[in-house]
Every structure is written in C-alpha cells, then in structure tokens.
Amino acid sequence: MTAPGPVRSDEFEGSTAAYRTELLAHCYRMLGSIHDAEDAVQDTYLRAWRFYEGFDGRAPIRSWLYRIATNVCLTALDRRGRRPLPSDLHAAHQDAVGPVAEARQDVPWLEPAPDAAFTGADPAGVVVARENVRLAFIAALQHLPARQRSVLLLRDVLAMTSNEVATTIGTTTDAVNGMLKRARKQLAAEDLARDDVAEPDxxxxxxxxxxxxxxxxxxxxxxxxxxxxxxxxxxxxxxxxxxxxxxxxxxxxxxxxxxxxxxxxxxxxxxxxxxxxxxxxxxxxxxxxxxxxxxxxxxxxxxxxxxxxxxxxxxxxxxxxxxxxxxxx
Structure with a gap:
C-alpha cells in the first residue's frame, strides 16, 4: 500500500482536518490523559493517511476516522490500567495536619484538559459540549472496562447506532447492546450528582x-x-x-x-x-x-x-x- 501522492495529500487534509478537535476529545474521554489523547490522534491520522488510498467512501469519512481512533485507544488501554483520582482509591483522610504523604508517581493519574483544546478556529465556538469532558464524567468513565467505555461513548455521546458501533469495534450488535446496558448501569452507580449542577452565569x-x-x-x-x-x-x-x-x-x-x-x-x-x-x-x-x-x-x-x-x-x-x-x- 503506497502513501497518497501530492494531489491525494491535499484531498486527505481537506477531508479529515475538520475532525481533529472532536477526535481529540474522544481520545481524551477514552484515555483520561490529554498527552495520551494527542498521541492517539497523531497515530490515528498517520494510520488514516497510510490507508487513505484504499478508503472507498462506503462509510462517511468521520465514521472511518472514529473507527481508527477508537481502536488506537483500545490498543493503548490494553497496555495500562485506568487513570484514577485519589478519591477513586480509598476513603478521605482524616488527619489534615500531619505530614503530607509521599507523591505516588507510580500511579497513572487522571489529567485535566484545557478548554482551548476543544474549541475550533473561533475560540468562542466550542466544538465539544463541555458536559462531555467534565472532570467527574471523565473520572467515572475510568471505572468502565475499555470496550464498555468505547461503546458508551460511541452510542451516548456520539449518537452512533448499535450497528455502527459494532462495525467500529469489530463485534456484534447484540454484544454492543449488552455492553451498553452494563456501562450505563455502572455509570449510573457513580456519584455524578455533585457535578450535575446549575452553574452561576x-x-x-x-x-x-x-x-x-x-x-x-x-x-x-x-x-x-x-x-x-x-x-x-x-x-x-x-x-x-x-x-x-x-x-x-x-x-x-x-x-x-x-x-x-x-x-x-x-x-x-x-x-x-x-x-x-x-x-x-x-x-x-x-x-x-x-x-x-x-x-x-x-x-x-x-x-x-x-x-x-x-x-x-x-x-x-x-x-x-x-x-x-x-x-x-
């Protein structure tokens, strides 16, 4: 498989560039790290470039990119565990005046992401709905197994059909529906009420x-x-x-x-x-x-x-x- 030539390169850029920001948000929701998400998006575009000559257009290019990005993230998640916050690991500490505990550098902690990463060319026009990148939501997603996480995001955030999700992650529609049910149940059990709030103007x-x-x-x-x-x-x-x-x-x-x-x-x-x-x-x-x-x-x-x-x-x-x-x- 050869890489696209100069003309195809312009076509590739024109066809795919508009989706980079939303793919970054998707990879961040999957991985819980803005650094890992940036790497995943880079890998996604490299893979898409490599196989663009074979892209036949039978599926929308956005769906094709999400399929690549999701599988890049699933591969990354196979290599490491979830990214927690301290409150995910144990109960609140009661001694507030004693020595500060040593930092746990061995834990792959959840990372924040700047709002600027999820805006388009116009900073006033947010591309990604902020409720879908709120810290409590990203933290709750970390409790889901990787494939359940991908199913929930593709169905409930990106509004794909179960059949589209099945094609994206290489499984059956029945399997997708089962994973979605379990993921929704797990997410409902998380205490998101604290962030389901009426914010000040x-x-x-x-x-x-x-x-x-x-x-x-x-x-x-x-x-x-x-x-x-x-x-x-x-x-x-x-x-x-x-x-x-x-x-x-x-x-x-x-x-x-x-x-x-x-x-x-x-x-x-x-x-x-x-x-x-x-x-x-x-x-x-x-x-x-x-x-x-x-x-x-x-x-x-x-x-x-x-x-x-x-x-x-x-x-x-x-x-x-x-x-x-x-x-x-």
Whole structure:
C-alpha cells in the first residue's frame, strides 16, 4: 500500500482536518490523559493517511476516522490500567495536619484538559459540549472496562447506532447492546450528582474565581474556606491523600498550603468545561514564582464543591502558560 501522492495529500487534509478537535476529545474521554489523547490522534491520522488510498467512501469519512481512533485507544488501554483520582482509591483522610504523604508517581493519574483544546478556529465556538469532558464524567468513565467505555461513548455521546458501533469495534450488535446496558448501569452507580449542577452565569463565575484568586494570593484561609460548600472535596494528585468537608480542608490548607512560608500567584484559566486556575509557588522568599500545577474547580451554585489540584508543573505548558509567573510591570 503506497502513501497518497501530492494531489491525494491535499484531498486527505481537506477531508479529515475538520475532525481533529472532536477526535481529540474522544481520545481524551477514552484515555483520561490529554498527552495520551494527542498521541492517539497523531497515530490515528498517520494510520488514516497510510490507508487513505484504499478508503472507498462506503462509510462517511468521520465514521472511518472514529473507527481508527477508537481502536488506537483500545490498543493503548490494553497496555495500562485506568487513570484514577485519589478519591477513586480509598476513603478521605482524616488527619489534615500531619505530614503530607509521599507523591505516588507510580500511579497513572487522571489529567485535566484545557478548554482551548476543544474549541475550533473561533475560540468562542466550542466544538465539544463541555458536559462531555467534565472532570467527574471523565473520572467515572475510568471505572468502565475499555470496550464498555468505547461503546458508551460511541452510542451516548456520539449518537452512533448499535450497528455502527459494532462495525467500529469489530463485534456484534447484540454484544454492543449488552455492553451498553452494563456501562450505563455502572455509570449510573457513580456519584455524578455533585457535578450535575446549575452553574452561576459567566459574570458570577468570574467574580467567584476572582475571590478565589485573591484569597489564595493573600493567604486568606478564612476567605478561601468561605467559598467552599460544607461537603467540599479537595484532592491533589499525585498526592494519594484527599480530604472531605470544609473543616478538614481548612485545617489542611492552613497547615500545608497558605502558611507564611509560601507565596502564591494564581492565573485563571479553564479546564474540562469548568473554571480552573494555574498556581505558581515561591517558597524561599527570593526565587521566581514557579509553576506548581492546575486546579480545576467544580462550582455548585455560588460555592466550590470540589477542588482537584493536579500538582504537575508540566501541565502549564499544555495550558499555554509560562513555567514561571511573569513579573508584573
């Protein structure tokens, strides 16, 4: 099989380029990692290029690309397990003032994804519905076996028929319907109610995030806690411990985060269709504020019901942010 020539190359690009963003979202939902999703999309397009000469057009090119992408993801999932959050592994920790547990670098943690990855050429026009990339939904998908995950996404998110899904993953329609039933039952058992919320309008959300930024940068523990719901959750992968309840979170933040030895700078952003912030930390009084991670906020009414701080400075580049906080003029 030969690769397309120059003319076919232009045709290939014109026929497939429009689907790259939605394929990235599909691979992210499958894999739980924006880095792995980008690799999967790259592999998808390389495979599609290789076999484009043999594509006969009997199926829509979008369906053909999804078939390739889904199978790329299923192969990737065969090589490793699911990507959890700390709350998927064990119960909430009660000791908020003791030593911080060692980071678990051996766990392939769930990753956030920037909203910008799922927009088209016009940033105002979101290509992917934000409810389909919300952090709680991505985390819940990780509890499904890989093939069940693919069936649920192809049927319930992408609205393919059972017959189309069967063709995509190489099985029967009856098998697809069985996997879909089990996947829906499992997903219904996950506690997604916390994220099934009426969010504030955009000005109110901006104001809430502004208060969060101000409290963090001024080490105002009381001001930060005031923004939390009583049953809020705080987790910080790759740290395995997580905390539930505003009183416990207050103790942890006061002891380990917003104490006098730390100086913070915070930049608002968006991740997984939710408000988020990038954090920069200076803990020696002299060096620049260096990238610390991305915190994704779940907003319930006018309170924050969940904070997931992904303590990975490398994520800042994914969000188009510098590794150190820019000096103010």
């Amino acid at each position: 955009e000005p109110a959300e901006r104001a809430l995030v502004g208060r969060f930024v101000a409290a963090f940068e001024s080490s105002d523990v009381a001001g930060l806690v005031e923004l939390l719901s009583d049953d809020a959750i705080f987790e910080m992968p790759p740290l395995p411990r997580w905390f539930a309840g505003v009183a416990t979170i207050r103790q942890f933040v006061d002891t380990h985060v917003l104490h006098p030895g730390n100086s913070w700078r915070v930049v608002p952003t968006r991740a997984n269709g939710q408000p988020a912030v990038a954090t920069y930390l200076r803990d020696d009084g002299t060096s620049p504020h260096r990238g610390h991670g991305i915190t994704v906020l779940t907003v319930h009414g006018m309170r924050i019901s969940r904070m997931v701080s992904f303590l990975d400075p490398g994520l800042l580049g994914v969000f188009g942010l510098p590794p150190t906080y820019p000096d103010r003029a």
